[in-house]
Amino acid sequence: MRWTQSYIPTLREDQSEAELISHQLLLRGGYIRKLASGVYLYLPLMQRVIHKFSNIVREEMNRAGALEITMSVLCPSEVWKETGRYSTVGKEQMRMKDRHEHEMILCGTHEETVTSLIKGEVKSYRQLPLNLYQIQVKFRDEIRPRFGLMRGREFIMKDAYSFDATEESFDESYQKMVDAYFRIFKRAGLDVVKVESDTGAMGGKAAHEFMLLVNTNGGEEIIFFCDKCDYTANVEKADFRPSNKVSTDAELKELKIVDTPGAATIEEVTAFLKVDANRLAKTLLYMADGKPVAAMVRGDRELNLTKLKNVTGAVELEMATPEQVMKSTSAPVGFAGPVGLKSCPIYVDPLVAGIKNMIVGANANEKHMLNVNIGRDFKATEVIDLTSAQDGDHCPHCDGYLSSKQGIEVGNTFMLGTKYSESLGAKFLDAEGKEHPIIMGSYGIGITRTPQAALEKYHDDMGIIWPKDIAPFLVELIPLNMEKESLVETAEKIYKELTEAGIDVLLDDRSDRAGVKFNDADLIGLPVRITIGDKSLKEGKVELKARSRDEVGKVPVEEVVSAVKELLKKLN
RNA sequence: CGGGGUGUAGCGCAGCAUGGUCAGCGCGCCUGCUUUGGGAGCAGGAUGUCGGAGGUUCAAAUCCUCUCACCCCGACCA
Incomplete structure (x- = not known):
């Protein structure tokens, strides 16, 4: 072409x-x-x-x-x-x-x-x-x-x-x-x-x-x-199997409600109470096909929406609006908790179930509960994995780690x-x-x-670098000056030979300057570039370069087809 | 659908707050001459319903209302 x-x-x-x-x-x-x-x-x-x-x-x-x-x-x-x-x-x-x-x-x-x-x-x-x-x-x-x-x-x-x-x-x-x-x-x-x-x-x-x-x-x-x-x-x-230790106390302590003024997020609550996030359990409210559900994951971990969706069997699952949270928990967003939460099923991640004396929202504005324990203080609808894996977790199948x-x-x-x-x-x-x-x-x-x-993988600052088997053409042929007959003739000869050899070649026959052609060649990213210029043509040679490599080789005009074939063999 | 943003020449953009030589710039495009190894130089030239509709005003790219399109974040992704 x-x-x-x-x-x-x-x-x-x-x-x-x-x-x-x-x-x-x-x-x-x-x-x-x-x-x-x-x-x-x-x-x-x-x-x-x-x-x-x-x-x-x-x-x-x-x-x-x-x-x-x-x-x-x-x-x-x-x-x-x-x-x-x-x-x-x-x-x-x-x-x-x-x-x-x-x-x-x-x-x-x-x-x-x-x-x-x-x-x-x-x-x-x-x-x-x-x-x-x-x-x-x-x-x-x-x-x-x-x-x-x-x-x-x-x-x-x-x-x-x-x-x-x-x-x-x-x-x-x-x-x-x-x-x-x-x-x-x-x-x-x-x-x-x-x-x-x-x-x-x-x-x-x-x-x-x-x-x-x-x-x-x-x-x-x-x-x-x-x-x-x-x-x-x-x-x-x-x-995954969780790797970071869950903080555990030996004894179940007495349930307490504390004021947490202005502390709604995990960061704010941990800072205010001076505890680690893994002592907290987030109680997240979602609307599953229009009905509220609560999902509890540990304070330092992220909820996995797909897991929750599969657990609830819902077709549509979306985060509850502040109004819906207020309706379900009688508290603004940030203070939901499982204790006394009757309005919806509560799905609890095993990581949460493993915390003794956990900290949760108290279903009241600016209040949290301390020393909450599953079984004693609330019941889970189901204890099931709801947490997204993260780097450093244990592999579920062996003693390796996930990254x-x-x-x-x-x-x-x-x-x-x-x-x-x-x-x-x-x-x-x-x-x-x-x-x-x-x-x-x-x-x-x-x-x-x-x-x-x-x-996304095969490119550099100049443009595309196609793997050869999905490249639109294998070779870009560039005569540097369309005004010079010797260059054009050589280009035509090589174009014909490559085409006859079954190699897809794009001949840049535009009368633009070298810079334009080189830049476009790098941009469109064909695997092999053949440059025909005065310098090497005087020696009867043309330049051969792989888009993915820096080296430029010179080959005699008569040997171009075999040289291209050789080069292509070495390329991805 | 929620949040944020953008629509001005083929492409990239400035102008908009404080309405009035604001219809502009760069690239590209066309013509001629020169040039030809990494996005050329000079000279000349063409191209716009300023996304659309309505309104305010003596006057709207600029202000107001409505509308359409596109982009980003989120939900979603067989």
């Missing part, structure tokens, strides 16, 4: 709409443009990146025995009502009515559609296992689109769905996908880690996420790693069980002629978000 024949609108200045470096680079490099919040257009360079990555995904999915299909983006609402997700996924769903006033949605995922597809036609265990996938656009009306392609409202995803007759067969199918995922990301030049995750609105028994670890602020999720075993989980899911890193989710796998097959009636007959719901799994890879995620 010749630059002047393509459409690569690079920009010199940072764009105000972009916060993340990867987003900024895609805009400045002429890869994408925004049409509306969370809606992006893919320009020629981005389109090529999408093709390259999709092809890797397609090849590996096919190799794993999955079958490519295409399902509609539109779906009648009824199907989603049958599985119950019409209400649980609710607001993220793009909804519309057709001209017959028939309610339709734009799919954000296709469990309902694919299950409808196979039910009634897959009737026998002999037809299983089966795995269907597609690479297709998805719509999710995100509450808050942001970060360019990372959280858009319209995006491209590879989604696969497995159907199995037995748990053993399902485990194999699931593992096949996991293996395929590692191969896919490896081929794309990306190191990912597989972590345990919450199942969220997907339902099902377990789930994993595939995360690209990054050092920039583009990390959307915190991942915990054990330093001894292979335990990894995201912050929503991470279990965290930031990551970006690029793929996920869900063990769906029979949630969808049961509600939609996708059943098969086993060898004995007995009917069972099909065991399902679903597997996603973000086709548009993954390349952007990669850029």
Whole structure:
């Protein structure tokens, strides 16, 4: 491709709409443009990146025995009502009515559609296992689109769905996908880690996420790693054994109410009473589907909303407003406590249950209770883990310690069980002629978000540094002066040779000055750069440079193709 | 949805408090000449319903009301 024949609108200045470096680079490099919040257009360079990555995904999915299909983006609402997700996924769903006033949605995922597809036609265990996938656009009306392609409202995803007759067969199918995922990301030049995750609105028994670890602020999720075993989980899911000691007294002391004027937060109360935060228990009030619930975590730890949501089984969980807190506890925010709290269930974290003579709010303005003990002074509805893991906690599986890193989710796998097959009636007959719901799994890879995620990792001050297998072109060919025939002729010759050798090359045939071309080359980030200038051409040579390296090599014009091949072999 | 912020040329921005040569700057774009190894120089040129609607006023980018869009923080994230 010749630059002047393509459409690569690079920009010199940072764009105000972009916060993340990867987003900024895609805009400045002429890869994408925004049409509306969370809606992006893919320009020629981005389109090529999408093709390259999709092809890797397609090849590996096919190799794993999955079958490519295409399902509609539109779906009648009824199907989603049958599985119950019409209400649980609710607001993220793009909804519309057709001209017959028939309610339709734009799919954000296709469990309902694919299950409808196979039910009634897959009737026998002999037809299983089966795995269907597609690479297709998805719509999710995100509450808050942001970060360019990372959280858009319209995006491209590879989604696969497995159907199995037995748990053993399902485990194999699931593992096949996991293996395929590692191969896919490896081929794309990306190191990912597989972590345990919450199942969220997907339902099902377990789930994993595939995360690209990054050092920039583009990390959307915190991942915990054990330093001894292979335990990894995201912050929503991470279990732990507490490591810092809970202060304990030998005896249960007498309950006391004390004035704590002006002290509502943990910091204020600990400062006022001159105690450590781990002697305190926070009593946090949330509204679970409109009903108040109390959650108690230790003063020095953070509540894990996902854990609380799972415990309460609520679809909507949000922090209670000051008015609701007043109504439930008869006190302003900051003075809630479990003693005498009758208005709502009280979920207590084990860390709190372990504190003897704890300090809690007294459900009265500017008052706290000392020496409160679970069992004696109040009853927990349930004692259950509600606390987010933090660095330094003990691994739940071994005697190692947890530490965290930031990551970006690029793929996920869900063990769906029979949630969808049961509600939609996708059943098969086993060898004995007995009917069972099909065991399902679903597997996603973000086709548009993954390349952007990669850029959070693969860039420098000058611009993008693509892993070669998802780069839009492999080589950028730069004749430094389009007025000089010798340079142009050489460029054309090399362009032809590389193209014939099957190497994607972009010829920068603009009549701009060298600086402009070099800067744009660094910005758009092709793996290899060939510079054709007077200096080395006098010796019959051109310059060869990898975007990821500083060294510039000189090679004879006749040997360019083999030199490029050699260099590419050494690059990620 | 709650909190904060921004809309002025293709992009990045100044101007707004204290209405009146405020329709401006940089980059980009067009023409010509020179230049050509890290975002060129000179000369000339084009481009704006100042997000939109209404209002106040002799006069509105500037003040008021309403509205739309976008960005950031939070809730959310299949």
